[in-house]
Amino acid sequence: MTSVLIVTDAWHPQINGVVRSLERTADELQRMGVRVELLTPRLFRTLPCPTYPEIRLSLTTRRQVQRLIDGFACDHLHIATEGPLGLLARRVALKRGQVFTTSYHTRFPEYLSARLPVPLDWTYAWLRSFHNAGQGCMVATRSLEDDLAGRGFTHLMRWSRGVDANLFRPYEGSVLPADLPRPIFMNVGRVAVEKNITAFLDLDLPGTKVVVGEGPQLETLRRAYPDVLFTGAKLGEDLARHYAAADVFVFPSLTDTFGNVLLEALACGVPVAAFPVMGPLDVIGETGAGVLSADLREAALAALDVPRDFCREAALQFSWENSTRQFLDNAEAAHLIGRSVADSPLPGAPAPA
Template identity: 70%
Template sequence: MTSVLIVTDAWLPQINGVVRSLEYTARALQGMGVRVEVLSPQGFMTIPCPTYPEIRLSLTHRGAVRRRMAEFGCEHLHIATEGPLGLLAGAAARQIGMPYTTSYHTRFPEYVEARWPLSVGWLYAWFRRFHNFGAGCMVATETLRQDLQRRGFRNLMNWTRGVHADVFRPIEGSVFPPDLPRPIFINVGRVSVEKNIKAFLELDLPGSKVVVGDGPQLASLRRDYPEVYFTGGKYDEDLAQHYASADVFVFPSLTDTFGLVLLEALACGVPVAAYPVMGPRDVIGDSGTGVLSDDLRQAALDALDIPADRCRAWALRYSWEASARQFLENARIAQAAYAIG
């Protein structure tokens, strides 16, 4: 397979787990000699997504999307998101008899439930229909695969993630003010309600708490927790230095499907404290690189004793090159299954 078209409603300049996964996978595929094209909201009229304005929803129609798909002329179509572009690309592909894969990145039913008192059942029914139309649905972890399988999703394929270990690495010194008390417990990610950051900020811990990231909840958390050190968004080398300057990475999310930040923290030699849920359970498991417990405070304290070299060694098991190879193999399997069926 020499060419892949990725259709996504989430793309640069957004910075989130979906965009980074697709961007890094595309780079790795290109390094393997695969031509990668991306059909994103860029070039379309858009409106902001409710409660997540960084995501722009495209205003277009099936014919326009089908023409763009034809212009790219790629061998394989991968639909990464369930937004307007994803829906229209899927409909166009089915109309012309073109097989495609999808990927389940975000537990949107749980995100909606975190904001409004709605049942997730009808949302899962809609998502199941969307993904089951494809020839394969790629998922980041075995726990997610089992969960979606129980919900009636078909043709599920494992597609793990990676980490840039040359960027995210142990770094000497600290970027934090010298008078910031130790130990330092850090959280990195989008500052929004579904990330459950308040659960981290409410913990009675020694030393200091640091939150790295931007998002709609940042202003209110800064106001409500003046003792917490909020840095705003950090990226690349600067972000790696922030990870490496901390003692424990605390991950309170209950809704992430993977959590790239877990691998980034480990690659910087920083152990993890998290709840024993999807994402942490798959990334950390019984590796001894973190503590998973319903008592997040005790998990954070116990993680202080985990050696940095163990964390780094575990993270090095993951690479974006391996992730891209798995993606490509899934695409080949889906194409072959469609041809047979």
């Protein structure tokens, strides 16, 4: 595999786990000598997504997307999202019988139902049709793989995540105001309804709650919780230093498929408190690097006693190099599946002499 085209509707100015994962994968692929091309909304005129202006919806056509795919001339096509670009790229691939993989990053049915009265079964049926059309659907964890397999998804392939342990590490000193009462309980991520942040903000905890990130709920929550420190989005070393300043990282989400922020917090030596659901179960598990409980307050308080070196050690088990090698292995396997299907005789066809 010498070249890969990644089609994604999730791209800058969005700041989220999908964008960071694709960026790091592209960087690692290039470091391994693989040519990487990206087909993103930056190549098109866009409109803001209703209720979520950070997400840009591309205005284009199948023919235009096909011309770009042809121009990139890559060995493998990976469709990362189910948005306008993903849908058009899928149509192109199916029309010409081109091998492609997809990835399942977001529990979109649960996100949609948090905003609109759409039955989960309807959305899962549409997603199943989208992903089953390819030769492989990449998922981050065993929990997600088991869940999707039970819903009829096929050709599921494991594609874990990594963490930059040189950037995300323990730091001396604190970037937070010195007069903040401790302990510091922190959440980092998109400030949106599907992240269930109010489950964290409503907890009766000592010290200070800090929320790092931006999103459609930010101003509403700022007004509703004046005692919480909302810092807005942070990037790079500034973000890492914010993580490292916390005593506990509280992850209230019930819908994430992985949670890159879990690894980033752990790499900074910060224990995690979370519900025992997909993502935390796979990352924290039996590592001792955090506490999982249906009582989030209980988990947050118990996590104060977790040794910080346990957290760092757990994060070091994940690397972007290993993640990217999984991605490449999956792409190769998809082409084997594609050739196998192409070589299979049609039903009712006579066997070769």
